[in-house]
Amino acid sequence: MPRSRKTQVALSATPYYHCVSRCVRRAFLCGKDTLTGQDFSHRRAWIETRLLHLAQVFAVEVCAYAVMSNHVHVVLHIDQATAERWPFREVIDQWHKLFKGSFLSQRYCRGELLGRAELNALHQQVEVWRGRLQDISWYMRCLNEDIARKANQEDNCTGRFWEGRFKCQALLDEKALAACMAYVDLNPIRAGMAPSPETSEFTAVQRRILHRDGNSTTQPHDLHPFAGNPREDMPKGLPFRLDDYLELVDWTGRQLRDDKRGAVSNSLPPILERLAIEPKHWLYMSRHFESRFKGMVGTAYSIKAACTKMGYRRRTGLADCRALLG
Structure with a gap:
């Protein structure tokens, strides 16, 4: 039986969450349907614009996103402290x-x-x-309902646009956060929709690359910023350096290409060394993060600590997390 959102979101355990919404019957309602020939690709821009707009209203920040033809990935950070100070x-x-x-x-x-x-x-x-305004369910509700109304109006129909409720995964530590963000940002490459991160439309990584424009200090105002590690330049933000993350995503994307399957470059990004993740495990997670991890994601220690805080008796996915993340 699915858990309620209240039992899946615990800010005492982590402020980072991975959410996924899929179109009903996984139809290509945001892309080109090869069977009917209908093209709804313009709806991907609707979703991108809406999710970034909501980040300016809610105390919820967007870390990564990928708007695909029949589903949407978004990694969110709940900024509870800001909401309480309003x-x-x-x-x-x-x-x-x-x-x-x-x-x-x-x-x-x-x-x-x-x-x-x-x-x-x-x-x-x-x-x-x-x-x-600091609730992920309300954020996703305001995102999905708006898009569903527009799509139904355009199609002159009624009914569901999205499947049941969105999927939500808690990202408990830096390893889980880095793996999930890269998995999301590389979705178009794995799907064969783009050859590189900078050409991956409707993704956070493309937005970061284009905004960077040769200056590593500038970051998009509508995305959760990279603060570096240790966090010296900014009081809050993602615990990585932007250049390190972009290098990691670029390196990973090269390994995911068909002609590079299984190959490991000698220029291994230092972020993997710092996070102590085996390259083969990293590449596996870059392909199978969503299917391999069903619930909370993090090291075995993080999983145990979070289950205690959230009152879980069963530690779902502990074996997979221990095998891949330690």
Whole structure:
């Protein structure tokens, strides 16, 4: 029986999560259907624009994403500290960017005087909104519902666009985070849709490469930044150097090509050495991350610690994590 989202997301264990949404029956509803000849590739731009816009509204940051022809991958970071620091009015303003809010919040924004009981009620509602603005389920809901409505309107039909609920995996440590991000960024290469990371459309890695433009210090404002390791230049961010990560993705992409299958380059990226991941294990995860790991992902120690915090009795996937991540 599937676990509820509340039992899968525990910020005390990790703020990083991998989410996947698939089109109903895995149809090519965001790409070109070779059977019917219909081309819906423009919807990939809808999804990319929407998920990056939502990152400016929610206290949720996008680390990696790949918009494919029939599914979407996104690696998210929940910035709980920022959400808790938002002033009362800012929470209302953020919520109003997506929803009308309530009668009381609309009156408050117009500068109308509220009574004590009305103000207390509004404060309670704002705290509910504050929680939703740092909730992955609400983020994915606002992403998927918007795209489904647009697609159904375009097709002049009703019904489901996406399969059931989205898949969610907790990424418990640096090894799991690096492996998952690279797996997501390399999706178009594995699918034969692009020959290199910089030509992989609708991915975070292409956005980072194009924005970099020869300057390793500049990063897209709408993506979770790389802070380096140790974290010296920025107070928060991904625990890798941007150049190291791009080198790793480029190296991995070369190994995944058909003419390079099984080959290991002598110029092994230093990030693999620091994370102590065997190259053969890394390449396997770059192809099979989603299918091999069904739940939480991390080292055996991270899995055990997270299960204790989240109250899990069974440690699902522990053997696979120990074999591949240590």
